[in-house]
Amino acid sequence: MAENANAPAHFFITGDPLIYGADVAIVLCVLGIVFALTKLKKWKWLWTEWLTSVDHKKIGIMYFIASILMLFRGGVDALLMRIQLSVPNNHFLESEHYNQIFTTHGTIMILFVAMPLIFAFFNVAVPLQIGARDVAYPFLNAVSFWMFFFGALLFNLSFVIGGSPDAGWTSYPPLSGLEFDQGPGENFYLMGLSISGIGSLATGINFIVTIFKMRAPGMRLMDMPLFTWSVLASCLTILIAFPVLTVALALLAVDRLMGGHFFTMLHGGNPMMFINLFWMWGHPEVYIAVLPAFGIFSEVVSVFSRKKIFGYKSMVFSMILISIASYFTWAHHFFTMGAGADVNAFFAISTMAIGIPTGVKIFNWLFTMFRGRIELTQTMLWTVGFILCFVVAGATGVMLAVAPADYQYHNSYFLVAHFHQALIGGAVFGLFAGMYYWFPKMFGVILSERLGKWAFWLWNIGFYVCFMPQYALGFMGMTRRVYTYSPEMGWGNLNMVSTVGGFLMGIGFLFQGAQLVMAIIKPQRDLTGDPWNGHTLEWSIPSPAPLYNFAVLPEVKGRDAWLTEKKEMKKGSSKKKTLLVEDIHMPKNTGIPFVMAFFFFVAGFGLTMTYWWMGVVGLLGIVACLIARSNTSYEAEYWIPAQEVIDTEKQLRKGGSGDGVQTRIV
Amino acid sequence: MKRNLIKLLTVLGATALLASGCDSRYIMLHPVGPVAKTELDLIYFSILLIAVIVIPVLALLIFIVYRYRNKPGNKAKYMPEWEDNKVLEYVWWGIPILIIGILGYQTAKTTFVLTEPPVKDVKPITIQVTSLNWKWLFQYPDQKVATVNYVEIPAGVPVQFVLTADAPINSFWVPQLGGQEYAMPGMAMRLWLQADKPGTYYGSGANFTGEGFQHMKFEVVAKPQAEFDEWAKGIKQKAPALTMQGYEDLQKPGVLDNVQEFSSYPEGLFHDIVMKDGGQYMDMSKMEHDLLK
Incomplete structure (x- = not known):
């Protein structure tokens, strides 16, 4: 072993034309952004409006943009792998690079795409749905985002500096x-995930408190929109699962950086312990990502079927049940680790049992559509596509839960196909539905239906073309993480088909990119604030929502608060409603979260590269930020005068939403 | 478009089914031993049970989306306020519980069955397997010979594979004989397999072990008992001995192009491998002494 086994062979990665190409692209991009910001004199705007913002809506948008960029990188990783596997004995990528790419693909897709995308919608929708002006801890919310951002940045830095991790996600x-x-690659993984993991945990705490303490007057728990319920279920899962990941990563980091022996083969270390800890987080993590998608579908299916959600209580109950049961299934990730028949039987049955509440949800969605009037807009299409896809994912999930059958499926392409179907068909489709649903609320712009339908069909056809052959490949004995295979195995044709499917999805993503570009250059504006005839409170205010969200906090009298209010307004349309506006108390912007997360980045990079002095600098910086925050927290808030609120409302509501609403100062 | 998609799916599904039925490359569907057969039967049973629920649900989805779509003049019933029905809810809590109950029972039963030798009246043979970076070492404690990257077994005889690793965690998988089990440093794990008829079967490492992982393939050659004995005797006479130095060379990271055979190996090698990588900290009663001969 080298003197310092964590040290990189070279500081910058060299020798690979793909990476040189990417280096050039990165430098050009950064220069382009710097040039544009300078030319347009936008540096100050960037700092005051975004980097220091504690507004949940802006934080949501930043999460959204970051995760779409990460989806691009994770997607390119996926396509590189598909190219490599499309024909036998391919030499497009060598083993070393292939191993790095599947590692970064998995890590990025789960932690830097799925997580920030669900957090984007937590931020965008939850405070608006429960009639709150912000989250419970706006400062902490900004800290969460910047921890995620710098954690992701640190992880991605491994691409050009020091080398990527290559031991699988x-x-x-x-x-x-x-x-x-050896080398720092694995340390990038440990530090990047640890830093962003702190952010995830803080988000979980923040939204639990927000949902419990900041609901509008009159909104009982059982009046909450189902998306808010799903966020609560997801956050409760985060609260218990993420600390386990933090501990597992920290112990592995101690092993690597300080010569510890928690998981080594020598001196009493036990690698199986890491596997247990990892999946005690890892399995609930799947539900953390998929529960909010369930919530989104519940909103969408009801709004676009022009009908109330069917079996609200069952929906709530099943989500909480899934959230609790998700803690008792982790060992199904290693039935083959020889735990013994009793343990395997327990975890097999507990895993299958999760299918019960999930199945109930599917029935309830179906019966929400039943006797409704289904509008197949792009948002609804993704929901229908999801049900089709997720039913199959659930079916193969139950097949995998059968422990003796899993001895055969384990680590095969059958498994690969299953979890992609659950995560793409469940979480990703749901988050796309959420994107189309809330985009008007985020930006005041509706995304193009025409391009969106192209994206939908490309994604959906591409999905089945890509992953159905992979189930078959599992039956042919193809194991995951092989970088190539010999022609006599007969895996070539199906792999080629799968690659074509992968590219279809990639083209689908380009159409979504085109939708975003069109939204900028030819925006179709939403002037009503309620483009879908929604049921919940976020549609009762203008799009995009003003800084303070609600000029006056709404009085809630039951489920589907906005639907009820609209009906009442229709009944008494002659009566003009008067809102009494008061001064509004809001949190001030602050640069501390950004700076503190930056110091986490510095410390993380120092530990990763074993530059101990840099680690110390980073940690001191973090402490300094904490002290700065403690000494300024008394001046962290301000009041918006009522008159300013009224002026803003008049300005915003010209378009039509809330016609007939009068405002006056108390 | 929707109909095209469904057509496409049906075609794809049917092709996959047909292809798998008669195509011997779908090795998992062509078991040659009792363990793999038991597992495949359970796989078919689970598919059948799940189909009972999945097919009606998908049919219902297609029906509902078609029948209740929002178009002018749709005469289908519209009940915007209908949001609850106790009887229906009991039905769809009940059906999955019933199905999972049946499947769960069958799963638990089979899980216990597979911990036993597949056949009780034939004396089993033991083979010790070590996953190295990036090759497989097989030791035959009864014959006192060793092979690398291929393994011979007598057909019709239950084989007790005892698995360990002197490298990262791997998984030992011979799809046509049965499911896999992890080979882990510091542990000795038991996996029962059996081939009912002579033949050559594909085996591979199934858990990623780093750069040379792709090369961790091996062949399992099943022969009638007499030929197997003959084979072992041949190795005993012709092949070189595996020395401690030889083992240490094997243990170094690298890929072998060919298979290797050894007429003997250092006494207690397997035991020592398990012990040096953490075996001494493990619970010995769990690892059972007969696995570590």
Whole structure:
């Protein structure tokens, strides 16, 4: 072993034309952004409006943009792998690069795409749905975002500096230990995930408190929109699952950086312990990502079927049940680790049991559509596509839960196909539906239906073309994470088909990119604030929502608060409603979250590269930020005068929403 | 468009089914031993049970989306306020519970069955398997010979594979004989497999072990008992011995192009491998001494 096994062979990655190409692209992009910001004199705007913002709506938008960029990178990783696997004995990528790419693909897709995208919608929708002016801890919310951002940045830095991690996104020791994995690549994984993980945990806490303490007057728990319920279920899962990940990563980091022996083969270390800890987080993590998608579908299916959600109580109950049961299934990720028949039987049955509440949700969605009037807009299409896809994912999930059958499926392409179907068909489709649904609320612009339908069909056809052959490949004995295979196995044709499907999805993504570009250059504005005839409170205010969200906090009298209010307004349309506006108390912008997360980045980079002095600088910076915050927290808030609120409302409501609403100062 | 998609799916599904039925490359669907057969039967049973619920649900989805779509003049019933029905809810809590109950029972039963030797009246043979970076070492404690990257077994005889690793965690998988089990440093794990008829079967490492992982393939050659004995005797006479130095060379990271055979190996090698990588900290009663001969 080298003197310092964590040290990189070269500071910058060299020798690979793909990476040189990417380096050039990165430098050009950065220069382009710097030039544009300078030319347009936008630096100050960037700092005051975005980097220092504690507004949940802006934080939501930043999460959204970051995760779409990460989706691009994770998607390129996926396509590189598909090219490599499309024909037998391919030499497009060598083993070393292939291993790095599947590692970064998995890590990025789960932690830097799915997580920030759900957080984007937590931020965009939850405070508006419960009639609140912000989250419970706006400062902490900004900290969460910047921790995610700098964690993701640190992880992605491994692409050009020091080398990417290559032990799989699951990073099992001893493979990920110093003995078998030298250089800083694995440290980037550990530090990047640890830093962003702190952000995720803080988000979980923030939204639990927000939902429990900041609901509009009159809104009982059982009056909450189902998306808010799903966020609560997801956050409760985060609260218990993420600390486990933090501990697992910290112990592995101690092994690697300080010569510890928690998971090594020597001196009493036990690698199986890491695998248990990883999946105690990892399995609930799947539900953390998919529960909010369930919430989104529940909103969408009801709005676009022009009908109330069917079986609200069952929906709530099943989500909470899923959230609790998700803690009792982790060992199904390693039925083959020899835990014994009793343990395997328990985890097999507990895993299948999760299918019960999930199945109930499917029935309830179906019966929400039943006797409704279904409008197949792009948002609804993704929901229908989801049900089709997720039913199959659930079916193969139950098949995998059958422990003795899993001895055959384990680590095969059958498994690969299953979890992609659950995560794409469940979480990603749901988050796309959420994107189309709330985009008008985020930006005041509706995304193009025409381009969106192209994207939908490309994604959906591409999905089945890509992943159905992978189920079959599992039956042919193809294992995951092989970088190539020999022609006599007969895996070539199906792999080629799968690659074509992958590219269809990639083209679908380009259409979505085109939708975003069209939204900028030829925006179709939403002037009503309620383009879908929605049921919940976020549609009762203008799009995009004003800084303070609600000029006057709404009085809630039951479920579907905005639908009820609209009906009442129709009945008494002659009566003009008067809103009494008061001064509004709001949090001030602050640069501390950004600076503090930056110091986390510095410390993380220092530890990753074993530049200890840099680690110390980073940690001191973090402490300084904490002290600065403690000494300024008394001046962290301000009041918006009522007159200013009234002026803003008049300005915003010219378009039509809330016609007949009068405002006056108390 | 929707109909095209459904057509496409049906075609794809049917092709996959047909292809798998008669195509011997779908090795998992062509078991040659009792363990793989038991597992495949359970797979078919689970598919059948799940189909009972999945097919009606998908049919219902297509029907509902078609029948209740919003178009002018749609005469289908419209009940915007209808949001609850106790009987229906009991039905769809009940159906999955019933199905999972049946499947769960069958799963638990089979899980216990597979921990036993597949056949009780034939004396089993033991083979010790070590996953190395990036090759497989097989030791035959009864014959006192060793092979690398291929393994011979007598057909019709239950084989007790005892698995460990002197490298990162791997998984030992011979799809046509049965499911896999992890090979882990510091652990000795038991996996029962059996081939009913002579033949050559594909085996591979199934858990990622780093750069040379793709090369961790091996062949399982099943022969009638007499030929197997003959084969072992041949190796005993012709092949070189595996020395401690030889093992240490094997243990170094690297890929072998060919298979290797050894007429003997250092006494207690397997035991020592398990012990040096953490075996001494493990619960010995769980690892059972007969696995570590």
